[in-house]
Amino acid sequence: MxxxxxxxxxxxxxxxxxxxxxxxxxxxILSLMVGVLTFTVLFVDMAIQGVPRLDYNFxxxxxxxxxANAGILSAWVGTILVMLLTALAAVPLGVAAGVYLEEYxxxxxxxxxxxxxxxxxxxxxxxxxxxxxxxxxxYYFGFGQSILSAGLTLALLILPVIIVATREAIxxxxxxxxxxxxxxxxxxxxxxxxxxLPYSSAGILTGVxxxxxxxxxxxxxxxxxxxxTFIAFLPPAPFAGDPPAGLFEWIFxxxxxxxxxxxxxxxxxxxxxxxxxxxxxxxxxFMTLAMxxxxxxxxxxxxxxxxx
Amino acid sequence: xxxQTGLEAGVEGALLKAxxxxxxxYYGSFHALKRVTMPVYDRKVxxxxxxxxxxxxxxxxxxxxxxxxxxxxxxxxxGIVLQPDNTNLLSPDxxxxxxxxxxxxVFQKPNPFPKSIYENVAYSLRVRGMRNKNELDDRVExxxxxxxxxxxxxxxxxxxxxxxxxxxxxxxCIARALASDxxxxxxxxxxSALDPIATASIEELVTELKxxxxxxxxxxxxxxxxxxxxxxxxxxxGEMVEFGVTDQIFIKPTKKATEDYITGRFG
Numbered sequence: 001m002x003x004x005x006x007x008x009x010x011x012x013x014x015x016x017x018x019x020x021x022x023x024x025x026x027x028x029i030l031s032l033m034v035g036v037l038t039f040t041v042l043f044v045d046m047a048i049q050g051v052p053r054l055d056y057n058f059x060x061x062x063x064x065x066x067x068a069n070a071g072i073l074s075a076w077v078g079t080i081l082v083m084l085l086t087a088l089a090a091v092p093l094g095v096a097a098g099v100y101l102e103e104y105x106x107x108x109x110x111x112x113x114x115x116x117x118x119x120x121x122x123x124x125x126x127x128x129x130x131x132x133x134x135x136x137x138x139y140y141f142g143f144g145q146s147i148l149s150a151g152l153t154l155a156l157l158i159l160p161v162i163i164v165a166t167r168e169a170i171x172x173x174x175x176x177x178x179x180x181x182x183x184x185x186x187x188x189x190x191x192x193x194x195x196x197l198p199y200s201s202a203g204i205l206t207g208v209x210x211x212x213x214x215x216x217x218x219x220x221x222x223x224x225x226x227x228x229t230f231i232a233f234l235p236p237a238p239f240a241g242d243p244p245a246g247l248f249e250w251i252f253x254x255x256x257x258x259x260x261x262x263x264x265x266x267x268x269x270x271x272x273x274x275x276x277x278x279x280x281x282x283x284x285x286f287m288t289l290a291m292x293x294x295x296x297x298x299x300x301x302x303x304x305x306x307x308x
Numbered sequence: 309x310x311x312q313t314g315l316e317a318g319v320e321g322a323l324l325k326a327x328x329x330x331x332x333x334y335y336g337s338f339h340a341l342k343r344v345t346m347p348v349y350d351r352k353v354x355x356x357x358x359x360x361x362x363x364x365x366x367x368x369x370x371x372x373x374x375x376x377x378x379x380x381x382x383x384x385x386x387g388i389v390l391q392p393d394n395t396n397l398l399s400p401d402x403x404x405x406x407x408x409x410x411x412x413x414v415f416q417k418p419n420p421f422p423k424s425i426y427e428n429v430a431y432s433l434r435v436r437g438m439r440n441k442n443e444l445d446d447r448v449e450x451x452x453x454x455x456x457x458x459x460x461x462x463x464x465x466x467x468x469x470x471x472x473x474x475x476x477x478x479x480x481c482i483a484r485a486l487a488s489d490x491x492x493x494x495x496x497x498x499x500s501a502l503d504p505i506a507t508a509s510i511e512e513l514v515t516e517l518k519x520x521x522x523x524x525x526x527x528x529x530x531x532x533x534x535x536x537x538x539x540x541x542x543x544x545x546g547e548m549v550e551f552g553v554t555d556q557i558f559i560k561p562t563k564k565a566t567e568d569y570i571t572g573r574f575g
Contacts, residue, residue: 106379176417179374180415180421182408183408185409185435186405187435307422307468307470
């Protein structure tokens, strides 16, 4: 028989134990606030300084010695083109490597070493990639200080992120689906192309966007390979100009990108340039958020038709 | 081994479809199948019973070389010889994909692909290179009818397979396994995730299917084995304890161990 005293004891124990719940919840909220508040304050401060500076001319003007005339045309065009090349190089390579490691690679010590090294690669400081790219792409392959060199450098930088994301997305597919495909008589490639890739595409996309969001803000490796800080022309558009440019001539053009433009402006003594930098920073953050927003939308669309 | 007893007990006209001969199988260093020998008769239902971990699923998954997908698994001796061409399925010279094209499988948990009902069934045909739309339509319809699912899904072939109920999903997987006209269908506890009504419909289906195809079924449910199978094999600790005609195994098993398991004194 349960005694009234026993019940009181049980309740006291529960109350005591629940204090830890309260305590941890409080700690969690605090930790969350540190991150969220810091970002909000930074972003709002930048927006207050920068947003009034944003007008049509800011987006369509080249950099200038006069802060009021200076714009980010060459920087945002450069950023978009570099990102395009980064994605074109990193996505096929990263996805192919991830699929190979998950579906094809024999499980032995060589594969283990490769796996460990991929995780390590993700932690290497970006400036080291810059030095590698300076030697490899700029000089050895002779791509010069071009959009191509920058795109490939950033592609190398985010390759591990994409490989890891691809592998995790593939591992999230239930083993039973995997076996179901093989049991139908599918080859490994049929399993990959008919099942693995379509079902993991949402996860892979998330990894690609995380990688791209990292790449878009990278400054160090881009400076290392020699991006210009002051650039008053655009890469040649395909078939434009006289004599007409080739389809891919733009990839060998010199360039600048948003973070470098910002860095350049913050190092100027005049206050007006600091405002320009804030405005450019706002645009850069907005570009990143837009990319993430797109990713969330596409992921939602892709996931709608995937149910195990 | 009691194969002879089983055969005498009235299986006139049963042809051999496959036979397992002295099969040894290892998961790494674990000896999972020990010199297993057993016949599989053409267009009959053969049930594999035994307590968890006895090797019945392991044996089943040898028939379509599922073990080849994972490292460390080893066919260590003996084989499974498929008739009429006398091919040893486990021979290293035989491509596992060829084996899986001849022998299809239905899994424990329904595992439809996250594709449409139509595409789920058509997949077995597509991997065989079938591209003709009319031919695909006909074969998909025939397979869905064969799996007693056509009437329920004929007007929503483009819906996701996952939108069906559990029992319907399992019948969809049976249709997928059936579409390619296999010689043997392997069932790995196909009703363990289903409710009694869905289970009954799957059991009925299995007994219908045996007119066209040889069936090998692993089950935990002894009543199920008694209801639907023609032959029963009782396995324990990786060994084939007894094989025989189902009625004989359930009414008058020759081994004490089999009797103990069937009467529920053990396992």
